[in-house]
């Protein structure tokens with residue numbers, strides 16, 4: 001088997017595999033978006049498998065950490081079950097490391113495949129259904145903010161407004177061009193902006209979707225940098241009452257649904273999970289934002305046969321408010337590759353990782369790991385009263 005990067009010349013072979021696997025049709029544009037890389041596996045000169053690595057960055061602790069987004073993993077039906085996907089994923093780790101992407105994320109259709117290569121579930125992507133009566137019960141803003149339709153010249157301010165919120169929500173992408181084309185926003189059916197004293201206070205983007213009855217409004221982003229901006233945008237959704245069956249809201253900012261929306265005891269959420277993998281621990285730690293903690297160390301033994309460059313004894317050092325990884329230490333906390341992603345994202349505490357069999361050692365030695373990510377995940381209750 002030979003693995004190499006694919007180019008535009010491989011377009012037909014790549015789309016043949018993707019079509020069979022995902023039933024998709026080729027896009028009009030180039031095979032690879034700006035900054036992306038594609039890997040292809042050949043057997044006897046035949047293209048047997050492909051994957052792509054998109055160039056993104058996720059906010060963690062307020063810093064945008066470069067992330068390789070794996071997608072389009074497809075192996076020819078005649079070649080499945082002989083390690084081609086495994087080989088492509090192993091090669092992708094080298095490619096991401098080479099291109100300065102210390103973390104990776106993907107939406108898995110086959111979690112087992114990725115787990116064995118060190119990715120683990122580390123976050124959610126959610127859509128909430130908002131029936132119209134619930135939107136009508138949302139409180140009015142205390143201040144009137146006049147909205148207007150977007151203009152092309154608003155795009156940088158719109159991105160800035162998004163960033164103001166996104167950099168405070170761990171895991172969110174920074175949507176930086178050229179990977180994300182800001183102009184695409186102008187193609188959406190509804191793009192409303194709330195002008196503020198410095199740029200935009202908020203904006204809403206949505207598409208009108210047909211349905212069995214009146215149809216729905218799919219809100220891609222509802223972003224407001226303060227309470228009144230968010231309430232103004234929620235109120236603008238209520239103005240659609242009588243014209244829609246419901247609004248589907250993509251959760252960009254958890255504040256909207258959790259603190260401001262009229263969502264009662266039970267509501268419908270569509271959740272997709274994404275998996276994360278730390279490709280290069282020292283680089284990932286240096287790229288992330290961290291809270292200011294007193295000087296301390298935690299000694300790790302990283303078990304990661306697929307990324308030998310960071311496997312073995314590693315010490316996380318907190319010194320003078322900065323955090324770094326250096327080789328050595330006692331290896332008091334044993335972390336398997338799969339533990340690194342959900343720890344880094346803050347999705348799971350070390351207690352959960354321990355019960356999942358991917359972290360071992362004295363719990364007292366692992367405390368600093370929880371303090372560092374300072375994010376206990378989504379709080380939950382499993383008893384009803």
Ligand SMILES: CC(C)(COP(=O)(O)OP(=O)(O)OC[C@H]1O[C@@H](n2cnc3c(N)ncnc32)[C@H](O)[C@@H]1OP(=O)(O)O)[C@@H](O)C(=O)NCCC(=O)NCCS
Nearest residue numbers: 021073074075080081082083084085086108109110112113
């Ligand atoms: C999923 C797919 C990429 C696997 O390719 P493959 O070359 O057959 O996979 P490999 O032979 O390298 O197997 C990798 C591992 O994943 C496991 N695996 C593969 N397909 C699996 C499946 N559908 N369900 C559960 N485990 C699976 C294998 O058992 C193997 O485990 P091992 O390493 O412990 O032996 C291939 O079946 C495919 O193209 N499917 C259609 C497209 C798709 O679903 N892509 C995934 C998008 S996220």
